[in-house]
Amino acid sequence: DVKVTQSSRYLVKRTGEKVFLECVQDMDHENMFWYRQDPGLGLRLIYFSYDVKMKEKGDIPEGYSVSREKKERFSLILESASTNQTSMYLCASRLTGAGYTFGSGTRLTVV
Amino acid sequence: AQSVTQLDSHVSVSEGTPVLLRCNYSSSYSPSLFWYVQHPNKGLQLLLKYTSAATLVKGINGFEAEFKKSETSFHLTKPSAHMSDAAEYFCVVTLYSSASKIIFGSGTRLSIRP
Numbered sequence: 338d339v340k341v342t343q344s345s346r347y348l349v350k351r352t353g354e355k356v357f358l359e360c361v362q363d364m365d366h367e368n369m370f371w372y373r374q375d376p377g378l379g380l381r382l383i384y385f386s387y388d389v390k391m392k393e394k395g396d397i398p399e400g401y402s403v404s405r406e407k408k409e410r411f412s413l414i415l416e417s418a419s420t421n422q423t424s425m426y427l428c429a430s431r432l433t434g435a436g437y438t439f440g441s442g443t444r445l446t447v448v
Numbered sequence: 449a450q451s452v453t454q455l456d457s458h459v460s461v462s463e464g465t466p467v468l469l470r471c472n473y474s475s476s477y478s479p480s481l482f483w484y485v486q487h488p489n490k491g492l493q494l495l496l497k498y499t500s501a502a503t504l505v506k507g508i509n510g511f512e513a514e515f516k517k518s519e520t521s522f523h524l525t526k527p528s529a530h531m532s533d534a535a536e537y538f539c540v541v542t543l544y545s546s547a548s549k550i551i552f553g554s555g556t557r558l559s560i561r562p
Contacts, residue, residue: 379554427492429492438494439492
């Protein structure tokens with residue numbers, strides 16, 4: 338089974354902190370994604386990557402950046418965390434043409 | 449333009465009765481369609497997918513969905529609900545088989561009454 342692992346289930350950070358959310362997949366998938374999930378808004382795409390060192394903005398990239406130095410790892414970076422970035426963050430990976438595998442999510446609270 | 453509409457934000461059924469979660473899509477091209485389930489405090493799990501093979505797709509946990517091109521629908525059904533089916537369900541569409549971007553429906557919360 339493909340496994341997508343997000344390094345933290347729960348995080349609490351202070352406003353202004355730089356925050357790193359890590360995601361690792363173990364099946365050599367080319368495509369990796371970061372979503373945030375908010376009540377009433379569903380899932381919204383932040384960034385995705387279709388290859389090492391390649392990235393594309395999703396629907397809501399403002400305030401975020403990403404890094405994909407190795408195929409198996411896709412990091413989401415909050416340059417200066419703000420309270421409106423309190424959310425559930427979901428990482429996913431996908432082999433082209435196949436379905437998506439999601440991580441368990443990281444619930445981030447910014448205080 | 450593509451879109452996905454889940455027609456009900458919340459569905460409540462009694463245990464042992466049928467489940468119907470409705471999904472309509474719009475796509476200019478032949479879509480790939482998926483249903484995902486998310487249990488409380490868990491990640492999203494793939495239930496089933498349609499990729500232009502059989503129009504009736506069987507998934508895990510007794511769920512199935514039928515692709516109806518004439519109605520642009522991909523409704524999710526289960527003959528008999530179980531308490532463990534209580535979760536949120538997302539209908540998803542992708543444009544091409546190689547597309548990296550996917551469009552999620554807004555989700556349907558399924559509650560099961562004892």
